[in-house]
Amino acid sequence: MSSSSSRPLSPQGTTASPSLSSKAAKPLSSKLTTVLSSSYADTEFREALALLDERGVLNTPETRRQLRLDSQKQVIDSNGEIIDEFAKVAEQLRRIGATISRLNESFNKMKTQIGAAHEATSLALTEASRLMRQRQQVEQRQALLNAFNDKFVLSEDETAALTLTSEPVDDLFFSTLTKVKRISIDCEILLGFENQTLGFEIMEQTNKNLNMGFQKLYKWVQREFKTLNLENPQIGSPIRRALRVLAERPGLFQNCLDFFAEAREHVLSNSFYTALTGTSSSGLEDPSIKPIELVAHDPLRYVGDMLAWTHSAAVGEREALEGLFIGEGNEIAKGIQAGRENEVWRLVAEYGEETDDFDAVKTLNELVDRDMAGAGRILRQRVEQVIQTNEDTILAYKLANLLSFYKSTFSRLLSPGSALVESLEAVESEALRQFRSLARDHVAAVQGDFQHTPADLRPPEFLVDALGQLTAIMRTYETSFTSSGDREEEFASVLVEAFDPFISGAANMAESLRAPSKSVFLVNCLLTARTSLSPFDFTQRRAAQLQAQIDEEKARLVETQYCFFRTESGLDELIASLQPLGDSQEDVNNVSSLEAVQAPALMQASQRLDEFLPSALMDAVEKLKNLQDSKLVQEITEEAAKKFCIDFEHVEEMLMLADEMAEQQHGESDEFQSLRALFPRTSGEIRVLLS
Structure with a gap:
């Protein structure tokens, strides 16, 4: 800065000349403009202020005037220190350069020596590399051979355990046998290569060992079977395992x-x-x-x-x-x-x-x-x-x-x-x-007994005994667990042998009797037989057949009792004469002309009926006294009495119709004679007396 531009104002506040004052005012205004235009938010400005604060500079006119000089002095001192430090660095660099030079010389010497050594040992290294490769190949082959031996070749202990009968049949035997079977399977892979000699040799030896192993196991199982105790619930697992393995050889x-x-x-x-x-x-x-x-x-x-x-x-x-x-x-x-x-x-x-x-x-x-x-x-x-x-x-x-x-x-x-x-x-x-x-x-x-019918018409002893035996047989069969689907059909053969001959014998015995003794005897036998068969479900069809035969004989006995009522009552001829006639006028006209309706015959029939009725029911029951089923006797008598009452009602009806027609024809003349007066009994009375 020139002396004119830095000249200060005079104490009196006057300038030396107008030109100088105008020149001096421009820098000041530019300073002011710069200061005023400065942003206190600017980063560099704030860093400068912070730096002043760190130095502890006081804000005095003297300090402000010396600030630039102090700053420049400080910069110069710092530069001097840096130059001194760089001088030291330069010295160290020179030393390093000397050291590097020596290292380069040593390196060159070593390189020359290594080159010479390499030329001298290159043949040995080449041979060593070749030997290393050969060693690696040998090790690989050795590992492959060991793996092959482990896979396809049995050790001496394994061969002994598999083939020698002196060795026990234990876990080693079974594991070796499993290994041999696996080798046999794996040999099929070897047979797939071009050179099959190895596969054939191993296969042959393996099959030989395998056969010897199975033979050993076979003999061992036979020995164990000799001493095996099946009553012991804890049968040893070795024999079970041996059987499962031996099953591979059927x-x-x-x-x-x-x-x-x-x-x-x-x-x-x-x-x-x-x-x-x-x-x-x-x-x-x-x-x-x-x-x-x-x-x-x-x-x-x-x-x-x-x-x-x-x-x-x-x-x-x-x-x-x-x-x-x-x-x-x-x-x-x-x-x-x-x-x-x-x-x-x-x-x-x-x-x-x-x-x-x-x-x-x-x-x-x-x-x-x-x-x-x-x-x-x-x-x-x-x-x-x-x-x-x-x-x-x-x-x-x-x-x-x-x-x-x-x-x-x-x-x-x-x-x-x-x-x-x-x-x-x-x-x-x-x-x-x-x-x-x-x-x-x-x-x-008992065939001799078939000729002698009991006097009281009861079932013969041979039939009773046979039914007793049959009952015991049926009870035995009832408690059995037969597998047949139709038990009745299965038991039919027993009935043929133990029942039919005796019931047939009883039927043959009945042929020599007259009615109604024949029917009574048959019914007694059939009832006894049915009573024996009915409790069992496998004889129901035969019991039903017996019941059908009983019903047939019962019908015959009903007819016999009915004939007894008609005959003993004296109405047989009267009933027979009037039974074909109906209630038509022609039939009614014919009634009076019938011989059985004439006064003497009708009076005689009425008198005989009166004599019969008081004891008719007892006399009818007495005829069936040998029938062992009293209820059946009552049923037979009631049915016969019912049929007789129906016939009597028809007789009564025809006589009443004849009286009505005669009354219409003759009126109350002396010629008219009431048939009902000669035959006064009514059907109601008959029913009461026979009930």
């Missing part, structure tokens, strides 16, 4: 079943013999057993106890074998099915030919049936002996009924075609044959 499995069935048949036969006699087949006594042959005092109890033991043994055998052969998931069935699919004969079978699926329940039932075969033979022999030595008809039927019940029970337990059921069916047929034979023998024995 031939070996079936052989084991055959061996087991033979062993169990022998055991159960001995047990049954011991239960019968109290001693074993070897002669050893068992004091804990009460022999059936000593405890059972009658043949029915004896046969029943034997059948009950057989049923209990069969149920126990089946329950034990269910736990042994039928497991969750039906593993044996799956194993046998898989074995059948792998059999050679199955693979070469004709296309479309199918075999039945394995039925575990059916096989179990057949096995139980085979186990019970020995006991069944003993049972059949003993039962046949009882049947053949029995001479009681009722006992023979009870035996047949008991055998029928157990036959149906074993049919549900095993199957209708089992040998035990067929055996029971045979002895049941034998018992029925014996029953029919005894029944016919009994009929032949």
Whole structure:
């Protein structure tokens, strides 16, 4: 700034010259304008003020005049300090540059040495890299070989556990057997490659080990079957597991079943013999057993106890074998099915030919049936002996009924075609044959009694005895659980043997009697028979047939009593003469001309009627005194009396019509004679006296 522009105002407030004052006023006005135009909200302005506050500058004229100088001085001092610091930095940079130069020299030396070393070791490194790659390939092949051995090759311990009979059949055996089966399946993959030699070799060795393993398992199962106790509810799981695995070889499995069935048949036969006699087949006594042959005092109890033991043994055998052969998931069935699919004969079978699926329940039932075969033979022999030595008809039927019940029970337990059921069916047929034979023998024995009719016309003793036996048979049949849908049809054969001959004999005896004794005797026999058959639902049709025969004989007796009323009352001729006539005039005119209506005959009939009526009902009942059903006697007499009363009403009506016509013709002349006067009885009186 020039001296003129910075010249201050004089103390007196006057300027030196007008030109100078105008020049000096412009900067001031511009300063003022700048200050006034400054925004105190400007960020830089506020920072400047804040900086002044931090320095503690006082707002005095002296300070304001020195402010610029102080600021410039401070800037100059700061610049000097910075220059001093940069001098130090420059010194350090020079040192660093020297250090870098030395490093570059060392680097160049090392690079030269490394290059020389690389040239010297390049062949060794190349060989080392090649060896490393070869080592990696060897390790990969070794890992692949180990994996292959683990997958397709058995270890010595596994081979021993699978093939040596001295080694136990334990978890290692079963796991090894599973591994061998898996190897056999996986070998099919190896056979798909071009080089099949390895696959064939492994397959051959695997099949050999697998066959030896199954043979070992087969022999082990046979040994276990010899000592297996089925009565023990805790049958070991190893034998169940072995059977499930052995099922994959149906031939070996079936052989084991055959061996087991033979062993169990022998055991159960001995047990049954011991239960019968109290001693074993070897002669050893068992004091804990009460022999059936000593405890059972009658043949029915004896046969029943034997059948009950057989049923209990069969149920126990089946329950034990269910736990042994039928497991969750039906593993044996799956194993046998898989074995059948792998059999050679199955693979070469004709296309479309199918075999039945394995039925575990059916096989179990057949096995139980085979186990019970020995006991069944003993049972059949003993039962046949009882049947053949029995001479009681009722006992023979009870035996047949008991055998029928157990036959149906074993049919549900095993199957209708089992040998035990067929055996029971045979002895049941034998018992029925014996029953029919005894029944016919009994009929032949009492045939002599068929000729002697009881004097009081009661049912003969042979019929009463036969009905007593039949009642016992029917009660036995009623309590049986027959499987037939039509019980009445099934029981009809029994009636043919135990009922029809006796009722026919009674009918033949009645042929020698006269009426009404014939009908009375037949009704007595039929009523007794119907009373015996009626309580049972399976004899209702036969009871209905008997009732129809009773009704026929009842009708004959009603007719007999009716004839008695007509004959003994003396009205038979009168009724017979008037019965064809009606109420027409012509018939009424003919009444007086009838011989039976003439005064002497009519008076005689009236007198005889009066003599008959007081005791007519008692006399009629007396004629049927041998009829054992008093109610039926009353019914027959009432029906006969009713028919007689109807006839009497017709006679009364015709006589009254004849009197009316005669009265109209003759009036009250002496020639007129009332028929009603000669025959005064009325139908009302007759009904009262015969009621």
